Amino acid sequence: MIKKRILVILGLICGLIIVADMFLSIPWLDEIGHILLEGTIIIGGMAVLAGVINLLYHNAERLEEKSSRPGAIITLICLLGTFVMGVLPNASTRLWTYEYVLIPLQSTFTAILIFYVMETAFLHFHTKGIEAALMLGTCLVLLFIQLPISASISPIFVSLRQWLYASPIAYGARGILIGTAIGVATSSIRLLAGKNTIAEAEE
Amino acid sequence: MTICPFCQASNKPGAEQCKSCGRHLTTMQCPHCGATNSIQDLYCVSCFSLLHPTAETEKALAASPKVISAEPDQTEEKASEPELTDDQTDKQAMHPAAPIEDDFAQEQLPITSISSTEESSWPQLVPSPDDELGNIDDILDINTRTMEQPDSSAPGYRRPTSRENQLARLWQQIGIKHAPMDEGRHNLSESQEKRTTPRQRFLIYILTFALALLPFLTKGQITDALTTDESASGLLASELAIVPTDQPVLISFDYDASYAGELLPVAKNVLNTLVVRQVPVLTMTTRTTAADMSALVLSSLEADTLSVEWTDLGYTPGQTGLRLLAQSWQAAFPLCTTESTQNATQVSRVLVFSDSLETSLAWIELFGSQVDIPIQMVVTERIYPLLLPYEDSGQLDLLVSGVSATPDEESQIRGSDASLFLLVGVLVLAIWGTWTKSHESVGR
Numbered sequence: 001m002i003k004k005r006i007l008v009i010l011g012l013i014c015g016l017i018i019v020a021d022m023f024l025s026i027p028w029l030d031e032i033g034h035i036l037l038e039g040t041i042i043i044g045g046m047a048v049l050a051g052v053i054n055l056l057y058h059n060a061e062r063l064e065e066k067s068s069r070p071g072a073i074i075t076l077i078c079l080l081g082t083f084v085m086g087v088l089p090n091a092s093t094r095l096w097t098y099e100y101v102l103i104p105l106q107s108t109f110t111a112i113l114i115f116y117v118m119e120t121a122f123l124h125f126h127t128k129g130i131e132a133a134l135m136l137g138t139c140l141v142l143l144f145i146q147l148p149i150s151a152s153i154s155p156i157f158v159s160l161r162q163w164l165y166a167s168p169i170a171y172g173a174r175g176i177l178i179g180t181a182i183g184v185a186t187s188s189i190r191l192l193a194g195k196n197t198i199a200e201a202e203e
Numbered sequence: 204m205t206i207c208p209f210c211q212a213s214n215k216p217g218a219e220q221c222k223s224c225g226r227h228l229t230t231m232q233c234p235h236c237g238a239t240n241s242i243q244d245l246y247c248v249s250c251f252s253l254l255h256p257t258a259e260t261e262k263a264l265a266a267s268p269k270v271i272s273a274e275p276d277q278t279e280e281k282a283s284e285p286e287l288t289d290d291q292t293d294k295q296a297m298h299p300a301a302p303i304e305d306d307f308a309q310e311q312l313p314i315t316s317i318s319s320t321e322e323s324s325w326p327q328l329v330p331s332p333d334d335e336l337g338n339i340d341d342i343l344d345i346n347t348r349t350m351e352q353p354d355s356s357a358p359g360y361r362r363p364t365s366r367e368n369q370l371a372r373l374w375q376q377i378g379i380k381h382a383p384m385d386e387g388r389h390n391l392s393e394s395q396e397k398r399t400t401p402r403q404r405f406l407i408y409i410l411t412f413a414l415a416l417l418p419f420l421t422k423g424q425i426t427d428a429l430t431t432d433e434s435a436s437g438l439l440a441s442e443l444a445i446v447p448t449d450q451p452v453l454i455s456f457d458y459d460a461s462y463a464g465e466l467l468p469v470a471k472n473v474l475n476t477l478v479v480r481q482v483p484v485l486t487m488t489t490r491t492t493a494a495d496m497s498a499l500v501l502s503s504l505e506a507d508t509l510s511v512e513w514t515d516l517g518y519t520p521g522q523t524g525l526r527l528l529a530q531s532w533q534a535a536f537p538l539c540t541t542e543s544t545q546n547a548t549q550v551s552r553v554l555v556f557s558d559s560l561e562t563s564l565a566w567i568e569l570f571g572s573q574v575d576i577p578i579q580m581v582v583t584e585r586i587y588p589l590l591l592p593y594e595d596s597g598q599l600d601l602l603v604s605g606v607s608a609t610p611d612e613e614s615q616i617r618g619s620d621a622s623l624f625l626l627v628g629v630l631v632l633a634i635w636g637t638w639t640k641s642h643e644s645v646g647r
Binding site: 067124 | 399407408
């Protein structure tokens with residue numbers, strides 16, 4: 001428990017230095033903050049390396065099981081292939097992979113979402129309640145006013161779009177941002193104060 | 204080695220059934236709806252009911268003085284159950300999942316049922332002050348009250364607190380009969396009937412696919428009333444026209460390949476304009492998945508890229524990288540030459556292509572708040588409304604969305620047609636969904 005307390009105190013000190021460095025312009029504080037930030041990057045790099053080793057180890061284990069062997073082989077080939085292409089001096093292979101493999105694959109995954117969106121839309125309307133009606137109304141209005149053709153039908157739609165963006169959407173966005181900021185601040189203070197971690201250590 | 208979660212017996216890796224107790228090791232059926240779940244799931248994927256007794260429920264059970272024997276007298280239990288009315292029989296027929304719940308309770312927990320006879324014979328015990336989950340008597344009182352629908356104005360009646368309701372719900376989830384959430388359970392079963400059937404799903408997918416193909420057939424003729432004069436692409440072009448040519452522009456490619464379709468055409472157009480105007484360009488990214496995006500865009504430019512001063516600073520890790528960038532360019536890009544980073548300090552503006560709200564906010568809050576360089580952003584339509592407050596407040600110099608900023612007019616028109624067809628599709632599904640519900644109701 002003492003070890004954990006020491007770690008919490010170290011974390012608290014580091015966090016406070018970073019926060020102070022953000023607001024104060026003191027040379028020695030800047031220097032320490034700089035070293036800590038660089039340390040964060042090194043730790044992040046090590047975490048990625050640990051993740052790669054873990055992925056290799058996990059999939060090597062999966063190779064022993066017949067049912068999960070194909071997936072494990074594909075994962076390992078992709079991992080090692082990406083690594084080899086990354087260290088090759090010629091960037092053209094990497095660019096080719098990026099343009100003709102990664103972009104189509106990721107775009108396909110994103111495009112598949114529309115099928116689920118449509119199915120969800122159907123289900124929402126299927127339930128036929130106040131929420132569904134609100135969802136339907138909002139969805140249709142937002143879809144329609146975003147169409148350029150709506151402007152040619154009536155200038156009212158342009159004004160409506162501007163009003164929606166300027167008022168309800170902006171207010172909602174501000175509410176989300178402020179709420180998130182308060183939540184992050186609260187969590188950060190609790191973390192810096194070691195409140196959660198010390199309690200866990202004592203348990 | 205796989206440990207059976209029920210009997211703790213050791214089994215071979217990959218074994219599907221326990222060699223000791225014979226139960227499935229990989230899947231289990233939800234006690235409420237009968238859906239198949241992974242054994243590791245805590246909640247049912249279908250009805251979100253609790254699948255395993257958690258530490259809290261076990262603690263509640265341990266704290267309860269009314270734990271009954273694991274093998275109740277079935278005859279007594281049957282005798283204590285009231286006869287079902289016709290309506291209740293119909294309900295039970297409609298929700299065949301109900302008996303499964305009882306089986307689950309018998310398998311998972313020492314408690315199987317609480318009959319009214321047993322309930323009346325329980326002694327009144329004083330709750331322990333250390334019992335964080337409260338007194339079980341209170342919970343069961345709620346159950347009794349809920350079942351009997353007592354008069355709320357009667358003397359001595361107390362509304363159950365939210366914590367008591369929560370605990371009662373917990374009891375219901377672990378399979379105790381006569382819990383106050385019985386009604387809710389029936390509602391859950393009814394909602395399951397509102398899932399799409401395979402036939403409906405097939406038709407929805409076919410419709411969606413057809414709607415996605417239509418813009419290519421119509422070639423934008425349906426929404427040819429589109430005007431581009433006041434579009435975001437015009438706004439972006441006018442901004443690029445006044446960029447000074449003696450100072451470099453920093454462009455950050457912070458979007459994944461999945462949004463390349465939306466942002467790549469704009470990025471190409473922007474870089475092409477800057478290259479034609481002989482503006483020095485610096486490129487970078489804060490995303491590992493976008494490390495090659497700048498090279499990809501530059502390699503596809505129509506203009507002669509050899510005549511332009513272009514430096515790729517490379518990758519800096521996310522928020523930490525931007526925080527370092529605000530302090531020192533050399534620290535953020537230690538592998539770059541000193542000349543490149545010195546050049547970077549003369550940047551006239553930062554242009555960010557982003558698909559992520561977090562990345563955009565990091566640019567504004569971690570970089571923009573420390574460095575006095577105007578930030579302009581081209582973002583996906585998805586996060587555009589969320590960043591509008593920052594443009595209003597002046598923290599962002601320019602904000603445009605990728606869809607409307609696409610310079611290719613044909614792409615814009617096709618996108619416009621696609622939106623129109625999406626609207627039509629949603630309308631069709633709305634009518635169909637509503638009609639199907641009405642039709643089923645009439646059928647019943």
